Amino acid sequence: MLQLYFFPMACSLSSRIALLEAGIEAQYHLAHIWTKRLVDDGGDFREVSPKGAVPVLVLENGERLTESAAVLQYIADLKPEARLAPRPGDIDRYRLQEWLSFVGAEIHKAFLFPTFWYKDDGSLAKPRVRIMQTLSVPAAHLAGREFLVGDAFTVADAHLTWTLLLLRPAGIDIAQWPALAAYLERMQARPAVKEAIGIEMALRKTVAA
Amino acid sequence: MLQLYFFPMACSLSSRIALLEAGIEAQYHLAHIWTKRLVDDGGDFREVSPKGAVPVLVLENGERLTESAAVLQYIADLKPEARLAPRPGDIDRYRLQEWLSFVGAEIHKAFLFPTFWYKDDGSLAKPRVRIMQTLSVPAAHLAGREFLVGDAFTVADAHLTWTLLLLRPAGIDIAQWPALAAYLERMQARPAVKEAIGIEMALRKTVAA
Numbered sequence: 001m002l003q004l005y006f007f008p009m010a011c012s013l014s015s016r017i018a019l020l021e022a023g024i025e026a027q028y029h030l031a032h033i034w035t036k037r038l039v040d041d042g043g044d045f046r047e048v049s050p051k052g053a054v055p056v057l058v059l060e061n062g063e064r065l066t067e068s069a070a071v072l073q074y075i076a077d078l079k080p081e082a083r084l085a086p087r088p089g090d091i092d093r094y095r096l097q098e099w100l101s102f103v104g105a106e107i108h109k110a111f112l113f114p115t116f117w118y119k120d121d122g123s124l125a126k127p128r129v130r131i132m133q134t135l136s137v138p139a140a141h142l143a144g145r146e147f148l149v150g151d152a153f154t155v156a157d158a159h160l161t162w163t164l165l166l167l168r169p170a171g172i173d174i175a176q177w178p179a180l181a182a183y184l185e186r187m188q189a190r191p192a193v194k195e196a197i198g199i200e201m202a203l204r205k206t207v208a209a
Numbered sequence: 210m211l212q213l214y215f216f217p218m219a220c221s222l223s224s225r226i227a228l229l230e231a232g233i234e235a236q237y238h239l240a241h242i243w244t245k246r247l248v249d250d251g252g253d254f255r256e257v258s259p260k261g262a263v264p265v266l267v268l269e270n271g272e273r274l275t276e277s278a279a280v281l282q283y284i285a286d287l288k289p290e291a292r293l294a295p296r297p298g299d300i301d302r303y304r305l306q307e308w309l310s311f312v313g314a315e316i317h318k319a320f321l322f323p324t325f326w327y328k329d330d331g332s333l334a335k336p337r338v339r340i341m342q343t344l345s346v347p348a349a350h351l352a353g354r355e356f357l358v359g360d361a362f363t364v365a366d367a368h369l370t371w372t373l374l375l376l377r378p379a380g381i382d383i384a385q386w387p388a389l390a391a392y393l394e395r396m397q398a399r400p401a402v403k404e405a406i407g408i409e410m411a412l413r414k415t416v417a418a
Contacts, residue, residue, distance in 0.1 A: 051311075051346060063300070067310035069278065070303045077298065088297030089286065091272070094279045097306075101276035101313060102260075109314040110322065114335070122331020126323070137260060 002026040003058035005048055007033040008204035009166070011108055012055035013196060015071050017158040020192035022079040031056070032207060039207070069100040072155035084155050095149045099138075099156035106134045107163040115170045131172060139177035146186065153190065161187040165197070211235040212267035214257055216242040217413035218375070220317055221264035222405060224280050226367040229401035231288040240265075241416060248416070278309040281364035293364050304358045308365035315343045316372040324379045340381060348386035355395065362399065370396040374406070 004019065004026050006012035010033055019026050030039040036052050038045055049056045049066055057065045057074065065071055073096075076085035086092035111131040114123050138160060141148065148156045164184045167174050174181045187193050213228065213235050215221035219242055228235050239248040245261050247254055258265045258275055265273050266280045274280055282305075285294035295301035320340040323332050347369060350357070357365045373393045376383050383390045396402050 050349065059300075065303055065307060067307040067314075069310040070306035073306055074303045091268075094274055094283045097282055098274060098276040098279035101278040101310070104310060105276075105314045105318040109318040113319065118335045120331065120335075122329065123335050126327045126329075126332050140259065 002060065003029060005029045005031045005038075005045070005054055005056040005058075006200075007031055007054050008200040008207065010054050011068055011104075011159075011162060013165075013200055014068055014155070014158040014162040015055040015057065015075065016200065017161065017193055017196045018072050018075040018084055018155045020196050021153065021158065021190075022075060022082040022084055024075065024078060030203065030207070067104075068159055069097070069104055072100065072159060073097075076155045083152050084158075086150060086154070092150050096154055096156050099148045100159060102137070103156065103159045103163055106137075107131070107160075110134070112163060112166050112170060116166075128171075135167075135172075135177055135180065139179045142183045143179040153187075157187060158193075161193060211269065212238060214238045214240045214247075214254070214263055214265040214267075215409075216240055216263050217409040217416065219263050220277055220313075220368075220371060222374075222409055223277055223364070223367040223371040224264040224266065224284065225409065226370065226402050226405045227281050227284040227293060227364045229405050230362065230367065230399075231284060231291040231293055233284065233287060239412065239416070276313075277368055278306070278313055281309065281368060282306075285364045292361050293367075295359060295363070301359050305363055305365050308357045309368060311346065312365065312368045312372055315346075316340070316369075319343070321372060321375050321379060325375075337380075344376075344381075344386055344389065348388045351392045352388040362396075366396060367402075370402060 002024065004012065004015055006016060006028055007030065031045040031048070031054055032039060033052070033054060036045045037043070046052045049064060051066055053066065055066065055068060055071050057071045059065060065074055073085055080087070085096055111127045111134065114127045118124060138148070147153055148160060161184065164174060164180060174184060188197070211233065213221065213224055215225060215237055216239065240254040240257070240263055241248060242263060245254045246252070255261045258273055260275055262275065264277060264280050265275050266283065267273050274283055282294055289296070294305055320336045320343065323336045327333060356362055357369060370393065373383060373389060383393060397406065
């Protein structure tokens with residue numbers, strides 16, 4: 001069985017959403033991303049992955065895969081019938097990769113990461129200016145579209161949904177972009193997304209920040 | 210013919226390396242990433258791509274693809290015989306995506322980007338501490354390996370090579386990681402990599418910073 005190392009409401013949420021959307025059973029292990037301890041047994045998360053970052057997906061053969069862009073595509077390809085990613089070779093597969101990169105680099109790494117890891121204002125001023133321009137890109141794209149890629153929910157939507165959920169705790173009001181606010185509402189209405197968020201919001205309360 | 214919008218020695222260098230390694234002819238357009246002007250005709254780069262960021266690859270059908278992770282995989286898949294990416298479905302394809310994400314998010318976006326875009330020290334202190342841990346990941350991986358993925362040069366190597374070239378102007382001495390220094394030397398000895406760097410270093414002198 002697949003195993004996913006996660007921290008509640010961190011970027012590994014999109015991998016949980018993908019697993020639930022695909023109907024793939026997995027074991028979940030809570031790894032504390034600040035202390036680097038495993039909640040299961042107090043072990044050292046860096047022994048699971050030297051990066052000490054979530055998500056880590058342990059494959060059936062024991063290999064460990066990291067980085068949301070790779071983990072999400074791996075999960076999607078396990079269940080092609082769930083259509084969580086366009087087929088390899090299809091131009092939309094590159095569109096999926098384009099969005100996974102943009103969400104991972106521009107929204108997560110360039111904004112959410114400094115916001116939640118760096119506590120001094122000096123590190124935050126520039127990312128806060130820049131995120132406004134960044135968010136206008138998916139907002140323009142989603143005006144009149146239901147999903148990021150093609151006409152169905154993909155793992156790129158799982159990843160964007162996670163970043164949009166974190167905008168409010170990061171101090172950004174999503175209501176500025178009606179297309180993004182409506183999109184997030186649609187995504188949150190999906191049973192698998194709702195279930196994933198419910199599980200992780202409950203677990204989030206059990207771990208110290 | 211494919212067209213690539215680039216800025217000399219910016220992250221679009223890895224796309225140029227991939228095109229040269231694959232032996233794919235392309236038209237190159239210099240887009241000034243600070244002024245957002247096109248050097249060809251003074252046009253507005255944001256009309257080519259609202260992101261105003263390189264690389265932008267214009268496909269044969271006129272569609273525009275952005276984000277290095279997507280552009281590099283697209284180029285690699287155009288010439289499977291050049292083996293610049295493992296075949297879709299191969300576990301190494303996910304390893305390639307894992308490295309493209311890590312290089313793009315952790316080295317480029319979390320370190321090089323703030324270093325070259327944010328001029329105040331407050332924005333730079335934390336990324337400078339963090340990059341030391343970040344670089345230890347590829348350094349450990351490349352100790353005893355010739356390439357990032359499998360046993361051949363891939364577009365992930367093109368992307369890592371670009372980030373390593375920028376460490377020195379970013380004030381980081383790569384000699385601290387002998388495996389990375391030796392890797393960069395090997396990569397720079399490849400004819401296509403040497404040619405790409407030669408072209409862009411010459412062009413870099415023609416544009417104001």
